[in-house]
Amino acid sequence: MPIRAILTDIEGTTSSISFVKDVLFPYARRALPGFVAARGREPAVRKWLDAVALENGGVCQDSVVVEVLQGWIDQDRKHTALKALQGMIWADGYKSADFTSHMYPDAAPALRQWKDQGQRLYVYSSGSVPAQRLLFGHSDAGDLTGLFSGWFDTEVGGKRERDSYARIAESIGLPAGEILFLSDVVEELDAAREAGLATVLIDRLDDYPQPREGEATHGHTRAVSFAQVEV
Numbered sequence: 001m002p003i004r005a006i007l008t009d010i011e012g013t014t015s016s017i018s019f020v021k022d023v024l025f026p027y028a029r030r031a032l033p034g035f036v037a038a039r040g041r042e043p044a045v046r047k048w049l050d051a052v053a054l055e056n057g058g059v060c061q062d063s064v065v066v067e068v069l070q071g072w073i074d075q076d077r078k079h080t081a082l083k084a085l086q087g088m089i090w091a092d093g094y095k096s097a098d099f100t101s102h103m104y105p106d107a108a109p110a111l112r113q114w115k116d117q118g119q120r121l122y123v124y125s126s127g128s129v130p131a132q133r134l135l136f137g138h139s140d141a142g143d144l145t146g147l148f149s150g151w152f153d154t155e156v157g158g159k160r161e162r163d164s165y166a167r168i169a170e171s172i173g174l175p176a177g178e179i180l181f182l183s184d185v186v187e188e189l190d191a192a193r194e195a196g197l198a199t200v201l202i203d204r205l206d207d208y209p210q211p212r213e214g215e216a217t218h219g220h221t222r223a224v225s226f227a228q229v230e231v
């Protein structure tokens with residue numbers, strides 16, 4: 001089947017794992033107490049703080065919720081509430097130019113080329129949609145948001161679940177087989193393949209010094225950069 005749309009992951013795929021782990025996560029961890037104190041009463045923030053409290057046995061003080069969230073950052077939990085709150089905190093970091101987001105040098109040129117060839121481009125990341133827009137809007141390669149036709153986060157479902165990809169295909173409005181999913185995580189690619197999507201494992205040397213070859217690819221086509229992806 002011809003590929004008509006490309007769905008890309010972010011961390012480990014367009015951008016380095018170390019940018020997320022060494023820049024974004026520590027920034028959110030540090031800023032959380034001040035953010036909750038300053039904005040914890042805003043309904044859009046309160047809703048997520050309450051969701052975290054509920055998962056920890058119900059009513060609890062904001063200071064406890066902050067500790068829980070910081071623990072989740074340390075564990076790299078892909079929890080929707082954490083991701084939504086992180087996105088709001090990173091907005092301040094991007095706006096005050098504390099950082100720009102890392103983009104692998106091959107990512108933006110390939111995305112532009114695919115778009116010029118008529119492909120529709122989409123993002124699917126555990127990071128919230130607002131966080132995704134910020135990341136692509138303030139990247140080392142400039143504002144790339146205009147390249148994308150749509151954005152998906154874990155509100156559509158977990159990245160290792162087949163049904164999430166079926167929902168994404170339905171929302172994009174293409175047969176699953178006409179969508180190519182790019183990710184660094186084989187379990188995500190397995191779920192996408194189960195739903196009928198085409199897949200390519202992005203195996204970047206900087207993020208994965210031990211190449212994933214043979215059985216480690218789970219049978220997915222492997223590319224070490226976007227330049228190697230054949231569409």
Ligand SMILES: CSCCC(=O)C(=O)COP(=O)(O)O
Nearest residue numbers: 009010011125126127131132
């Ligand atoms: C888009 S914001 C930063 C990324 C993030 O928080 C994250 O958890 C990345 O997960 P991914 O699904 O892109 O590997």
Ligand SMILES: [Mg+2]
Nearest residue numbers: 009011012184
């Ligand atoms: Mg990833």
